Structure formats: C-alpha cells, structure tokens
Amino acid sequence: MMEMTQTYTPEPGYFKRLSVVDWVYAVALVAAALFALNRFGGFMDYYEKAVLVLAAPTFACLGWHWKPVRSLIALLTVLALSAVALYGGALEMANQKFLLKYLLSSQSAILWMSMLFFLATLFYWIGLIARSETGYSIGSKLCWAAVVFGFTGMLVRWYESYLIGGDVGHIPISNLYEVFVLFCMITALFYLYYEQRYATRQLGPFVLLVISAAVGFLLWYTVSRDASEIQPLVPALQSWWMKIHVPANFIGYGTFSLAAMVAVAYLLKSKGYLMDRLPSLEVLDDVMYKAIAVGFTFFTIATILGALWAAEAWGGYWSWDPKETWALIVWLNYAAWLHMRLMKGLRGQVAAWWAVCGLLVTSFAFLGVNMFLSGLHSYGEL
Incomplete structure (x- = not known):
C-alpha cells in the first residue's frame, strides 16, 4: 500500500x-x-x-x-486640514466661521467629544440592561465619533497655539485640561481595540464610566478655571522630552483605568451578578492582564524618560518630588501585580480587587498630587 x-x-x-x-x-x-x-x-x-x-x-x-486606524487617520486628516483652511492664519476666524465656531475649533470639537462620550455611556448601559444589540452598536459608534472629535480638537488646538504666537505654540499635552483629553482618547482607543479583538461590547458600560468621569471633571475644570485657554509653556516644559514622556505616561494611566473597570465587571460576574450579560471570566481576566501588561510597559518607559528629563531640567535623575514618589508607588503596585500573576499564577477575585485598588493609587498619582501636594511638577494645579 x-x-x-x-x-x-x-x-x-x-x-x-x-x-x-x-x-x-x-x-x-x-x-x-x-x-x-x-x-x-x-x-x-x-x-x-x-x-x-x-x-x-x-x-x-x-x-x-488594526484596520480601523486607517479610517481614523484619514478622517482626522480631512477634518484637521479643513479647520486649518478655515482659519486662514487668523485665530479670530474661530468666532466668525460657522464650521469653526460650532464644530471644528478645538473648544467646539472637545465639547462634541464630551457630549458623545456621555451618550455612548448611556447607550452602552441601555445595551447591557435591555440586552439590546442596537444599544451596544449605537454606543460603539458614538464612542468612535467621540474619539474622532477628541483627536480633531487636539490637532486643531496644536495649530491654534501657533496662531497665537510662534513662541506659544506647543503640542497640547502640557496641562490638566489637555492631558484629560489625552486620557479620554487613549482609554477609549484601547477599549475599542479590545472590543473588536474579543468581539464583545459588553465591557463598554464599565469602561465608559471612567471616561465619562474624566469628561465630567474636564467640563468642571473648564468652566471653573477657564482651563481651555491656551497658555505658553513654562520654561521647564519647553523640552522635547515632554512630547514622548507624557504620551507614554498616559498610555499607562489609560490602560490601568481600563483594567480596573474590567476588574469591576469580573467581580460582579464572579459574585453571580449579570451572569448572562458579561463575557466569560476567562475573557475578563485576559483583558485585565493584557491591559495591565501594556500599561506597565509604557509606564516603565515613561518613568525612565522622566528621569532623563529631570536630569536635564533640574540636574538630577530623581529628587523624591511628590509626583515622582507616587509614580514609583504606581509602578511598584503593578510590578507586584504582574510578578504575582506570572510567578504565582495570581487569578480570580484577589487579582480583580488588586486592579480596582490600583485605580485608586493611579488616580491619586494622576490627580490627587496636583490637588493636595506641591513640588517640582506644579504645572496643573487645581
């Protein structure tokens, strides 16, 4: 044979x-x-x-x-260049051209972003409570629309800063207003990636809650402090280190926050709530782990870059400034979480509760230091 x-x-x-x-x-x-x-x-x-x-x-x-990035880049290019053309080199056009005033100026676009994130949160929760695929679908589309307007607002704000003056122009990641927009964008993008990667929209109601909380703070901060006004950079921020340190930092903040909200969903399901409305515990655990792993990688890079920047700006790599100290606490927290996961097989409710507590630590490092402590990193006080 x-x-x-x-x-x-x-x-x-x-x-x-x-x-x-x-x-x-x-x-x-x-x-x-x-x-x-x-x-x-x-x-x-x-x-x-x-x-x-x-x-x-x-x-x-x-x-x-990730194919959706193509459409996102193309759409942002069209919208940002349209805004630039409408300005025609004159910042006062923001109040004279209809599309700028109500759609494409940085403030208008970021307000649209805020409204769309709130609506996305609402429809995601409608989808969860009513088991409505339509609600989930609308929530996802609204989330994508919010991302488009948020990035458009940041790109146009970058251009607007140069219209104010060549010595004022800078990438819009220099104060609390700008980094809160950045936080919303990064958290939403990572969520949308996992939404497609795991073919489930059932985590949207939870992740969008933390984004909506950030948007709520952003709107309060804008109204109470007139924070949307573009200000010149303080001398210490006039460095190219800022352009790589801050985005890397906020990839960490965004993914840590995402992991915490996924952990909330994990805890609810593990205790018998929303059993048939959430992904399996294995999927929830995997998303939580991958989000923390990505965040820890970028947060580590940001910490190293921050030390190099500190050496250039202040003459030393580490000064135990409150922001630096709390960044180290955040890093140690997630380093320990990953160590226990990889070496000891940490899983289940303990890992989830740890991720939720990590959000409290991260929130204080992100915002609490600015509220209650002072130091060398005093660029975004409340």
Missing part, C-alpha cells in the same frame, strides 16, 4: 500577507510625511523631524494590525 504523505505549505511571510490596499495606505503615509517635512521642516528641530519620519512606518504597521 502506498503511504499517503501530507505536504506542508508554509504560511506566507508577514509582508506577503499584505494586500494592495495595505501598501497604498503605507505609501500615502510616507508621502504625507515627506510633504510635511518639505513644507514645515524649517520650523522643526532634529527631534521633531525624526518623529515625523518614524511616524509613517509606525502608523503603517498600526493600520496593518
């Missing part, structure tokens, strides 16, 4: 699996980066040019891995 042999066909390499659309997307990003470098390179230092050049392959890979 003839033996049947099975021929092994290796999977094509990563680049061979890419479609024509993937390559067109990547080429468009490279072309846009080269255009920006040619048009605005004279206003950039070497660091900014390097970031611009590296942004093209970075976002190309991100778009290959």
Whole structure:
C-alpha cells in the first residue's frame, strides 16, 4: 500500500500577507510625511523631524494590525486640514466661521467629544440592561465619533497655539485640561481595540464610566478655571522630552483605568451578578492582564524618560518630588501585580480587587498630587 504523505505549505511571510490596499495606505503615509517635512521642516528641530519620519512606518504597521486606524487617520486628516483652511492664519476666524465656531475649533470639537462620550455611556448601559444589540452598536459608534472629535480638537488646538504666537505654540499635552483629553482618547482607543479583538461590547458600560468621569471633571475644570485657554509653556516644559514622556505616561494611566473597570465587571460576574450579560471570566481576566501588561510597559518607559528629563531640567535623575514618589508607588503596585500573576499564577477575585485598588493609587498619582501636594511638577494645579 502506498503511504499517503501530507505536504506542508508554509504560511506566507508577514509582508506577503499584505494586500494592495495595505501598501497604498503605507505609501500615502510616507508621502504625507515627506510633504510635511518639505513644507514645515524649517520650523522643526532634529527631534521633531525624526518623529515625523518614524511616524509613517509606525502608523503603517498600526493600520496593518488594526484596520480601523486607517479610517481614523484619514478622517482626522480631512477634518484637521479643513479647520486649518478655515482659519486662514487668523485665530479670530474661530468666532466668525460657522464650521469653526460650532464644530471644528478645538473648544467646539472637545465639547462634541464630551457630549458623545456621555451618550455612548448611556447607550452602552441601555445595551447591557435591555440586552439590546442596537444599544451596544449605537454606543460603539458614538464612542468612535467621540474619539474622532477628541483627536480633531487636539490637532486643531496644536495649530491654534501657533496662531497665537510662534513662541506659544506647543503640542497640547502640557496641562490638566489637555492631558484629560489625552486620557479620554487613549482609554477609549484601547477599549475599542479590545472590543473588536474579543468581539464583545459588553465591557463598554464599565469602561465608559471612567471616561465619562474624566469628561465630567474636564467640563468642571473648564468652566471653573477657564482651563481651555491656551497658555505658553513654562520654561521647564519647553523640552522635547515632554512630547514622548507624557504620551507614554498616559498610555499607562489609560490602560490601568481600563483594567480596573474590567476588574469591576469580573467581580460582579464572579459574585453571580449579570451572569448572562458579561463575557466569560476567562475573557475578563485576559483583558485585565493584557491591559495591565501594556500599561506597565509604557509606564516603565515613561518613568525612565522622566528621569532623563529631570536630569536635564533640574540636574538630577530623581529628587523624591511628590509626583515622582507616587509614580514609583504606581509602578511598584503593578510590578507586584504582574510578578504575582506570572510567578504565582495570581487569578480570580484577589487579582480583580488588586486592579480596582490600583485605580485608586493611579488616580491619586494622576490627580490627587496636583490637588493636595506641591513640588517640582506644579504645572496643573487645581
């Protein structure tokens, strides 16, 4: 009898699996980066040019891995460039052009973001309580719309700062108002990624609660402190370190917060609540672990970058400033959580309660230090 042999066909390499659309997307990003470098390179230092050049392959890979990023980038490009065209180089156009005044100026776009996040939270909860796929679907679409308006507001605010003056212009991540917007964007994007990755929208009601809380604070802070006004950077923040330290930090804050809200869902299900309305405990545990792992990685990078920045700005890598001390506490908390997870197999309610408590520690490091303590990091007092 003839033996049947099975021929092994290796999977094509990563680049061979890419479609024509993937390559067109990547080429468009490279072309846009080269255009920006040619048009605005004279206003950039070497660091900014390097970031611009590296942004093209970075976002190309991100778009290959997660397809919705392509549409997001394309839409943000159209909206931001439309706002720039409407301004025509004059900041006073914000109150004269209809689309700027009610839609595309930074303040208008961020207000739209705030309203859409509140509505998304409402519809996610309608979906959970009524077991309504329509409610979940509307909530997800509203969340995406909020992300679009939030990033549009940040991009336009960046341009507006330069319209005020070349010495005022800066990336909008320098004060509490701006970083709260950044926090909302990062937390929402990571949630939307996990929503698609695990094919479930049942975590939306929980994650959107922490985003809505941040939006509520943002609106209060805007009204009570007139925080939406663009201010020049204080001398210590006039550094390229800020442009990488702050985003890395807030990826940590955002994913830690997401993990905590997933942990709340885990605790509810493990105690017999919402049993048929939440994903399995295994899925909840996996999302919680992956969110903390990602957050810890970026928070570690941010801490190292912060030490390098401190050495340049203040002459020492570490000064036990309250913000630094609490950042270390946050880092140690999640380092211990991951150690217990990987070395001791930490699972279940103990891990979930630990993640929830971690949110309290993170919140104090993020906001409480600004409220109750003072130190070298005094750039966003209440």
